[in-house]
Amino acid sequence: MAHIIVVGNEKGGSGKSTTSMHVATALARMGYKVGGLDLDVRQRSFGRYLENRAAFTKREGLDLPTPMLGVLGEGSDPLTPALHALEAECDFILLDCPGSHTKLSQMAHTLADSLITPMNDSFVDFDLLARMSPEGKVLGPSIYAEMVWSARQMRAEAGAGPIDWLVLRNRLGTQAMHNKRKVGGALATLSKRIGFRVTAGFSERVIFRELFPRGLTLLDLKEIGTESLSMSNIAARQELRDLIATLNLPGVSVSF
Numbered sequence: 099m100a101h102i103i104v105v106g107n108e109k110g111g112s113g114k115s116t117t118s119m120h121v122a123t124a125l126a127r128m129g130y131k132v133g134g135l136d137l138d139v140r141q142r143s144f145g146r147y148l149e150n151r152a153a154f155t156k157r158e159g160l161d162l163p164t165p166m167l168g169v170l171g172e173g174s175d176p177l178t179p180a181l182h183a184l185e186a187e188c189d190f191i192l193l194d195c196p197g198s199h200t201k202l203s204q205m206a207h208t209l210a211d212s213l214i215t216p217m218n219d220s221f222v223d224f225d226l227l228a229r230m231s232p233e234g235k236v237l238g239p240s241i242y243a244e245m246v247w248s249a250r251q252m253r254a255e256a257g258a259g260p261i262d263w264l265v266l267r268n269r270l271g272t273q274a275m276h277n278k279r280k281v282g283g284a285l286a287t288l289s290k291r292i293g294f295r296v297t298a299g300f301s302e303r304v305i306f307r308e309l310f311p312r313g314l315t316l317l318d319l320k321e322i323g324t325e326s327l328s329m330s331n332i333a334a335r336q337e338l339r340d341l342i343a344t345l346n347l348p349g350v351s352v353s354f
Contacts, residue, residue: 101347102212104207108203110197122165126163133167134193135181147310147313166187168180169183204248213264219267219278228243228288239292265285266341317354
């Protein structure tokens with residue numbers, strides 16, 4: 099059975115598609131067969147990213163490791179047949195969820211072996227995980243955390259394994275240290291109550307926006323002629339390496 103990685107958060111702009119593309123491509127580069135499904139049927143950022151990659155590599159005559167983009171089916175359950183088609187060929191399948199609550203997203207969370215929740219490092223994004231008092235006390239889980247809890251219950255009832263939930267703190271800037279400490283403290287408290295792990299994600303870097311039109315990732319730069327990486331690019335590659343290691347996926351040893 100393929101290991102299913104779900105990237106989900108019911109808020110747009112948190113870095114889900116960038117995370118999805120880099121995790122999927124990193125695994126493909128390590129020799130795994132990787133499939134991807136974009137469950138945001140309207141915006142399709144992850145799907146467009148993979149399509150841009152296919153077009154660019156064909157145009158330039160490059161042979162870059164590329165995740166296989168699956169196609170959602172028709173009818174009331176478009177996800178199951180798409181997953182079955184990918185499972186026959188893939189070691190890992192990555193599902194990129196929309197930044198809103200949908201039936202497809204809810205179904206995907208019940209299938210997650212690993213769940214990555216990117217969030218911007220602010221209390222605006224934290225509000226999807228938990229409700230807080232004006233004094234900063236965590237009052238209880240909020241809408242997205244409750245949905246994940248429901249998915250966990252459904253998996254338990256079906257006899258499936260637990261969800262390994264990783265909350266990714268994206269855009270950890272060097273400024274606003276007081277706010278960073280407060281968000282970090284609140285996440286640490288909440289993680290013990292509702293069962294997730296916390297790790298640093300991707301900082302805000304121009305390189306991510308520049309790579310999208312060609313479907314490239316940080317791991318492809320040397321193959322397209324970049325002789326030397328900037329300090330920013332080196333730091334971003336290390337962030338990706340740390341993320342793959344922290345995910346602790348079955349059989350995966352970081353090798354890039």
